[in-house]
Amino acid sequence: MGPLSSADEGQEIQDLRPAIPYGVSREAVFLTVSAVVAFLVRLFMIPADAAVTSDGAYYATLGEKLLSSDFGNGFSAYWPPFYPFLIGLFSFVSPDSEFAGRLVSILAGTALIFPVFVLIRDFYGPRAAVLGVILTIFHPFLVEASGWVLAESLYILLLTAGLLMSWRSLQSGKPLLFFSSGLLFGLAYLTKPEAVAYVGLVIVFVAIAKVFRWETQLRTLGKGYALFLAGFLIFLIPYVLVIHQMTGNWTLTDKFQGNVAAVDSDMGPLDLTSDRSGTLKDRWMGSMYEVDEKAMSDSYQPAHPAPRDASFNLLAFAKIALEELRHQIRVYVPEMLRYPLIIAAIVGFFYRPFTRSRFEKELFLSSFVFCTLLLYAMSVIELRYLFVIIPVLIFWASNGLVELSDWIEKSAANLFARNAVFRPAFVQALLLLIALGFYLDTAFFGNPILDLERSREDKKAGVWIRENTASAPSLIMGPSPVAAFYAKADSIYLPNEKFTEVIDYARRKGVDYIYVNERLMSGTPKLVIPDAPHLPDDLKVVFREDLGGEDELYVLELSDE
16 A cells, blocks of 8 residues: 555544534634543642631621521621622531632633633644643642642632633724623622732733734723723722721721731731730731621721831832742742743743734733733732733743744754654643653642641541530630631731730630640740640640640630539
8 A cells, every 4th residue: 555645644634633513613623622621620629638727617608598598707808709609608508618719729620721821722723722731730839729728729810711811802992891800800709809909900902002013002901991991990889888887997808907917016927906805917817707796896996006107118118019029920820830931921922023923912911021020020820829920930831842942843844854753742742741741740849829737627626626515615715717617717816915814815705615726826925825734723734646746736625613
């Protein structure tokens, strides 16, 4: 049998392809399979000994209260409501609020592949979109975040979808798309309040669109931005009114004021307030756990101490922000996108000459990345807060892999004077496998983003209390709300005060158990707990575990006698 002609070879390849039902595109099949794989990867990568963090305990508890129609305690001025609302909604699927929170994160991480695919296809074509989806499915940080009872995974999805909707609205000028973009950024604000900064970024997007497409009327873009604001304000205004009703302050979130006061105040977040009714941390983060009638009354206003210095040094602030920005670029960006993929991204960015259309696209993406890095450089810097730029980094890396594969294929053809030494698809697959190899290095040999050891210890204490007490406890005092969450009880923080004052405070509040983790006692240096023989008669150690070294965790029961 002689060699196949190019036409016969193409027909043979076509015949080997799986049959696809009429009307179903290959993109739809690819995205469906990718979604199933992404969901399973995220589900099975949740550690068997996973536990919620302090933040996760608050989110899940708020979700439980919203599910039970306890709206007065289900809304918080500190914790935005959208993620807890979804936890409450998914509690109909699973009564376990912890699993419901993880399920929300898993589904958000799975859904991320859809805006990623569409954006990359719009910017760099279908080949890059396929690679980008695969890189998104297996990115170790995105996979890890999808298993958290935290808002990160949902926030990444909303901002990426908001980017897609903003780009499509600026390209088409359709009012509905502008409005939908505002809705998505509004939901992002209800997920993490710092999303309000992107309202200003959309103005930059509008300016970019006007500069590079001068034929577009400014009036059209202005109307579009007004519609964007309308969509955003639909979610912002009601929540601001709720915050005002709860705190008496006009602010976008109580988190900003709490974080600023924690830095500038002479009073620590775990010190009791002047009226001895609670800690500042209870006031800011855990108001939903207040059980004392006085605390729930309108007269309860914990004193916010005066800041040490009201002056503001702009030059010093700018210097610190620039240092933090430099740290993000030098340390955090290479963690999110390993150096070989950074090289691929640089190749994709600079390999081809810029056109007006391409320069507009790159400026659009770059402004989002720069805005995000600058936002956190000026506030609080932490690696997981920067996960929102991972999809854009993947956009650039996937385009770079396509450019590299084309360059290798064409160079090999020129060197060996043949048209098909390496097929582009083969080279792309090889480069993709190499990239996934670096992912595996991070997944198996890198440190987890969240250190859950403390949460596991808290969980152990909370589970013991729930399983070994005759009656369900109503209130637990501890260094975090995690133990109380697993004990199915309310929580208040262990104050940084002398032991006698802490016990008096616990009696006034009606505390059932006090959870102590000696590994964490650095946060309460004033508190020195005496040995068991010297404890008051109404206080006894009911659970104790060695943490290694000289540290222990134990639970103290406070009786009514």
